[in-house]
Amino acid sequence: MNRFVLHHYPQSPFAEKGRLLLGFKGFEWDSVTIPVVMPKPDLTALTGGYRRTPVLQCGADIYCDTAMIARRLERESAVPALFPAGREAAAAALAQFADQVLFQHAVALNFQPDSLAARFANVPQDVVRAFIDDRKSLFGGGNGNRLDVGVALSQWPTLLGRIETQLGHGDAYLLGDRPCIADLAHYHPLWFVANNVHVAATLAPYPRVRAWMARIAAIGHGKPRPIESGAAVEIARDATPEVPAANNFVGANGFTAGQEISIAATDYGVDPVVGTLVWHDAEEIVLRREDPRAGVVHVHFPRMGFRLTAI
Ligand SMILES: N[C@@H](CCC(=O)N[C@@H](CS)C(=O)NCC(=O)O)C(=O)O
Numbered sequence: 001m002n003r004f005v006l007h008h009y010p011q012s013p014f015a016e017k018g019r020l021l022l023g024f025k026g027f028e029w030d031s032v033t034i035p036v037v038m039p040k041p042d043l044t045a046l047t048g049g050y051r052r053t054p055v056l057q058c059g060a061d062i063y064c065d066t067a068m069i070a071r072r073l074e075r076e077s078a079v080p081a082l083f084p085a086g087r088e089a090a091a092a093a094l095a096q097f098a099d100q101v102l103f104q105h106a107v108a109l110n111f112q113p114d115s116l117a118a119r120f121a122n123v124p125q126d127v128v129r130a131f132i133d134d135r136k137s138l139f140g141g142g143n144g145n146r147l148d149v150g151v152a153l154s155q156w157p158t159l160l161g162r163i164e165t166q167l168g169h170g171d172a173y174l175l176g177d178r179p180c181i182a183d184l185a186h187y188h189p190l191w192f193v194a195n196n197v198h199v200a201a202t203l204a205p206y207p208r209v210r211a212w213m214a215r216i217a218a219i220g221h222g223k224p225r226p227i228e229s230g231a232a233v234e235i236a237r238d239a240t241p242e243v244p245a246a247n248n249f250v251g252a253n254g255f256t257a258g259q260e261i262s263i264a265a266t267d268y269g270v271d272p273v274v275g276t277l278v279w280h281d282a283e284e285i286v287l288r289r290e291d292p293r294a295g296v297v298h299v300h301f302p303r304m305g306f307r308l309t310a311i
Contacts, residue, residue: 001058002058002059002235002239003028003029003030003058004022004027004029004030004056004057004058004073004076005029005030005031005032005056005057005058005227005232005235006018006019006022006029006030006031006032006054006055006056006057006224007032007034007043007046007053007054007055007056007057007229007232008031008032008033008034008053008054008055009033009034009035009036009053010033011036011119011195012036012053012054013103013106013188013189013191013192014052014053014054014066014099014103014188015053015054016187016188016191016192017066017099017184017185017187017188018054018056018066018069019054019221019222019224020184020187020188020216020219020220020221021066021069021070021073021082021184022073022221022222022224023219023220023221023222024073024080024082024179024184024219025073025076025077025080025222026077026222027073027076027077027222027223028222028223028224028225029222029223029224029225030224030225030226030227030232031224031225031226031227032226032227032228032229032232033226033229034053034055034229036131036134037130037131037134038051038134038137042229042230042232042233043055043229045233045291045292045293045294046062046232046233046236046291046294046297046299047062047064047273047299048273048274048275048287048289048291048297048299049271049272049273049274050064050265050269050271050273050299050301051269051271052064052065052265052269054066054069056068056069056072056073057232057235057236058072058242059235059236059239059240059241059242060236060237060239060240060241060294060295060296060297060298061241061242061297061298061300062236062297062298062299062300063300064273064299064300064301065265065301065302065305065306066099066185067095067096067099067302067304067305068284068300068301068302070082070083070095070181070184071083071283071284071302072300080178080179081178081180082180082181082184083180083181084175084176084178084180087175087176087180090175090182091175091180091181091182092181094174094175094181094182094185094186095181095182095184095185095186096185096304097185098182098185098186098189099185101159102159102185102186102189102190103188103189103192104146104147104152105147105152105155105156105159105189106189106190106192106193107146107147107189107192108146108147108148108149108151108152108153109149109152109153109156109193109196109199109202110192110193110196110199111146111149112149112198112199114198115196115198115199116128116132117198118196118197118198119196119198138268138269139268140270141270142265142266142267142268142269142270143266143267144266144267144268153202156202157205160202160203160205160206160209161206163186163206163208163209163212164205164206164207164208164209167208167209167211167212168208172212172215173212173215174186179215179216179219183212183216184216184219187213187216187217190203190209190213191213191217194213233293233294236291236294236295236297237293237294237295240296241288241296241297241298242298244278244279244286244298247279247281249280249281249282251280253308255277255280255308255310256277257277257278257279257280258276258277258278259276259277259310260274260275260276260277260310260311261274261275261276261277261287261308261309261310261311262274262275262308262309262311263285263287263301263306263307263308263309264306264307264309265305265306265307266305266306266307267305272309273287273289273299273301274287274289274311275287275288275289275299276288276289277308278298280303282303283302283303283304284300284301284302284303285300285301285302285303285306285308286298286299286300286301287299287300287301
């Protein structure tokens with residue numbers, strides 16, 4: 001089997017979720033550091049336009065969005081379980097809540113002027129400007145909005161207080177005595193806050209949350225090995241995409257395998273990816289596309305949070 005390759009950069013919270021997912025499964029993996037802002041030519045050669053961070057690659061199969069990455073890794077190795085039997089819906093729903101709502105709060109706290117100044121203390125002004133401009137354009141065309149910092153600060157004790165309360169009843173993790181996808185999704189926004197000196201103190205009143213964070217951090221990142229982004233494109237070019245097992249899934253909106261479609265995130269980073277729908281089920285959509293550099297690839301997306309358009 002091809003090794004997993006994670007395309008990511010160190011400061012990204014969702015990348016931290018991706019790294020922890022690989023560590024949770026105990027995998028050895030290849031690590032490609034991608035640019036923090038556009039353009040990302042080697043990444044988009046693989047994805048066909050999707051630009052968000054992180055992306056997982058396995059040969060000529062490309063997995064966009066950590067919700068999809070989690071399911072791919074679970075398929076590879078079911079134990080330990082990210083979606084524990086009997087709690088599949090609860091784990092996925094809690095993770096989705098954290099990836100959206102808790103993350104929005106963490107972004108609002110981290111993008112306050114003083115937080116940005118702390119984060120970019122030693123970074124040249126033109127790089128900071130390029131980052132801010134890039135993130136403004138990231139939100140163009142999507143239905144995602146930046147949460148107002150006043151609202152985020154007001155709601156922070158509600159979100160953190162609930163976790164603190166729940167962790168006070170003896171369970172070490174959010175859904176019991178073992179970590180699952182709900183924990184990893186709650187962790188990365190709080191990691192983002194903990195890593196910024198300007199806002200890290202907002203975690204101080206929650207000792208059980210901080211102790212739980214230390215347990216999640218101890219999961220680690222597995223065994224990464226750095227490789228160049230160009231080498232990852234060659235891995236895709238030299239591989240053949242996996243053939244998904246046939247299924248009889250019928251979507252409610254009538255899309256069928258073989259159809260030309262484009263798919264794009266609905267909230268932000270809405271750059272469309274165009275290709276042939278090769279397979280789908282209730283969770284996943286797989287597109288075939290051919291790239292001049294990467295060859296034939298299958299690009300996998302979660303159904304949740306993405307829009308399909310016939311072309
Ligand atoms: N739902 C996506 C969200 C990913 C996301 O928002 N990533 C941020 C970084 S933490 C991003 O893509 N920022 C813009 C960029 O890196 O170009 C996921 O679960 O992977």
